[in-house]
Amino acid sequence: MKLDIVRQTDLTFIIIVGISFLLLALVSAVMFYFMFRYSRKKNPVATDITGNTTLEILWTAIPVLLVLVMFYFGYSGFKMMRNAPTDAMNVKVTGRMWAWSYEYENGVKADTLFVPVGKSIKLELNSADVAHSFYVPAFRVKEDVIPGRKNYMWFEPKEEGKYNVECAEYCGLSHAYMLSLVVALPQEKFDSWLLNAKTLQTTDTAKTKDTLNIKQDSIKTK
């Protein structure tokens, strides 16, 4: 079964939280049982315990196994996130105090990240000033954006829609307002937006949106 980044991330999260809850329940249950079974009332004289090899092997082997399971899911997800498909569409992202901007391969610049649905998008992450972090919760991707260092991330929008972009690294006074949007459009709509934006040569996203009749409310934010 081939998972995408979103499902792989959610699965890893559920597995780790699941194991944690199971352990919490187990440890609590044993603790309450021992509180009564080995209370001072029932055992006025303490017994001398000398160790139990079977128990020691078990409580070493089981946690090692659990940690390896978590590692397997974490690492396979990490590998997927760090290996962008070679046919991905490239967009250059620049973070600066306090806004995100996008530049396409044909030179078009925008303040909203328009992308085609069903295509892999690879973002080259750059910072013009301080450390930021590019975060798209809906796609489960978040990467540091560090001045002087190239970083990247990739994702594939599955459905048409608007998705929030946030800065996840405190970068100064207006950090909380360093918001942007990913707008996923069907391929034809995206192509005509890109062409229009190229003709208009404007960074004013509102204008290019008008040419496409993309009504803010017609696309749901996820």
Ligand SMILES: [Cu+2]
């Ligand atoms: Cu920030």
